[in-house]
Amino acid sequence: MKLTGNTILITGGTSGIGKGLAQHFLGLGNTVIICGRRNDRLEELKAQYPDLVTIQCDLTAAASRENLVRQAIHECPDLNILVNNAGIQLTGDLTNPIDLSALEREISTNLIAPIHLSSLVVEQLRGRPEPGIVNISSGLAYTPIAFMPVYCASKAAIHSWSLSLRKQLERTGISVYEIAPPSVDTELGHERRKDKDQTHGGMSVNEFIDEAMKALESNIFQVAIGQAASMLDQRDALFERLNANF
Template sequence: MILNDRTILLTGGSNGIGRALALRFAELGNTVIALGRDETRLAEVSALSPRIHARQCDLEDAAQRVELAEWVVKEHPDLDVIFNNAAVQYRFDVTQPIDLVKAQQQLEINLLAPLHLASLLVDHLATRPKPAIVNTTSALAFTPLVEIGVYSATKAALHSLSISMRYQLRDRGIDVIEVLPPKVDTTIGAELRDDPNSTQGGMPVPELVRQAVAGLESGEQEILIGLSAQAKVDPEAIFHRLNNENTH
């Protein structure tokens, strides 16, 4: 994948991995349209580079996704990459009545939004040279972490959809690429920790971005990072390792 002089629509671009990706893509000479819900964080990330343009959007809202697609084609007709990175993560416990709001939010943002947004923009992308759709999934696409079972399931579903999208779009010249991080040191899943302002630990964000960008530049379709490679090969062993580590 060419990673200079592109126009990249990046969801979840105001925090964590997305913020770091926005800055790195800008450094490589791309125009980045960073999406997020928090206007303060968006203003902060857009101030990092004149190549980063912020756009407030709640991807949980289907109507806002439609409005976004119409806006980006009009205001950024050179759009040639969609990077579906936004996600939310909450605790899962089927032994208790589930929180439907949180479950539905994960399904909407983590799974339906990437699918919907891609479907709204494929006709435009097909007119561009070497267009691409990039989906961020997870090592949990191959084996779940029970404590965040719904989140894990959305990543497994997005992995499956990425394969289907790749097949359906193969004759339209649109590459479909999947980035599969391990646990990364961000604030996602804050409700799982005693201090909601702490990070979850894991791979440092700069290292994740380095490996993701290297995989994109080398043309990999599945960019398996850290534990993802092991989880794909031996999901049962990784399942027991992950869930035994999280039962104390």
């Protein structure tokens, strides 16, 4: 992937990996569009980075996703890259009736939104210079942690869908990348923590971004970064270790 001169739409761009990607791509001279649910965060980032294009969007709602793509293309008609980054991470007790609203929110954000958004931008990307779709999955796609089963399952689905999307789009010129992070020090999962200010722990965002950029620039279409690589290569043994105390 060419890392400069692009027009890039990043979902979940107000914090964590999405924010880090936006900052890095802006620094390389790209036009960057981010979306997020919270308007205050969007305004704060817009004030900090005046060239950043911000769009408020609820990714759990189909109409909001459609408006996001429509507005992004209207404001930035050279859009050539979509980064499906937004995600939420909740716990789930499968021994009791599941919280259906939480299930629907997690699946909508982590799986339905990337699939829907990608389908909406294909015609826009087709024929653009070096078009691409970048899906952020997880090491947990390969080795799940049992106490957050829906998150892990949704990321496993992203991995599978990325393979199919890459195959279907191979004759269109649109490249499909899957980047699987390890645990990265972001606010992911803050909804399930008592201390809402506590971060996720793990690899720093900057270190992850550096590794992700190297993979993209080298046209590595599927990469597991840091400990996520072990979660792919040693999935069965790691599953037992990760869940030994469950």
